[in-house]
Amino acid sequence: xxxxxxxxxxxxxxxxxxxxxxxxxxxxxxxxxxxxxxxxxxxxxxxxxxxxxxxxxxxxxxxxxxxxxxxxxxxxxxxxxxxxxxxxxxxxxxxxxxxxxxxxxxxxxxxxxxxxxxxxxxxxxxxxxxxxxxxxxxxxxxxxxxxxxxxxxxxxxxxxxxxxxxxxxxxxx
Numbered sequence: 001x002x003x004x005x006x007x008x009x010x011x012x013x014x015x016x017x018x019x020x021x022x023x024x025x026x027x028x029x030x031x032x033x034x035x036x037x038x039x040x041x042x043x044x045x046x047x048x049x050x051x052x053x054x055x056x057x058x059x060x061x062x063x064x065x066x067x068x069x070x071x072x073x074x075x076x077x078x079x080x081x082x083x084x085x086x087x088x089x090x091x092x093x094x095x096x097x098x099x100x101x102x103x104x105x106x107x108x109x110x111x112x113x114x115x116x117x118x119x120x121x122x123x124x125x126x127x128x129x130x131x132x133x134x135x136x137x138x139x140x141x142x143x144x145x146x147x148x149x150x151x152x153x154x155x156x157x158x159x160x161x162x163x164x165x166x167x168x169x170x171x172x173x
């Protein structure tokens with residue numbers, strides 16, 4: 001009888017350990033989405049900063065690098081991104097705020113691609129040439145996307161690229 005209850009305890013611990021980060025990222029994503037929608041409505045320029053892709057690349061890079069494995073990075077980032085979108089657009093609906101379905105589809109596609117990207121980003125923690133190339137690619141992509149999506153690089157994009165650079169180049173295992 002003791003063996004059965006001990007196995008259940010181990011399985012319960014393993015279950016909570018496995019799914020606690022996913023639940024944490026789902027919850028924090030929803031809260032982030034709600035908070036950003038409120039910034040959009042009431043805080044002007046702060047809302048505009050969170051509209052840019054460089055913020056999300058920085059946040060997702062941070063989540064990826066802090067994850068224990070590349071698979072966990074993919075799951076954590078996807079959980080965060082998809083729940084953030086849900087929180088944002090549910091809040092937009094609750095406040096009768098206008099939004100474009102084009103943006104919904106665009107951010108949804110970004111969220112669908114986030115597991116693959118975060119899987120790759122996790123490998124920037126290494127010390128080889130692949131790690132260095134991936135690290136540079138992240139920063140270059142941040143700036144290229146700023147130009148392609150928003151026509152120019154803003155100060156916030158440069159600051160976030162520098163912060164991302166510090167993150168990916170200083171976090172070698």
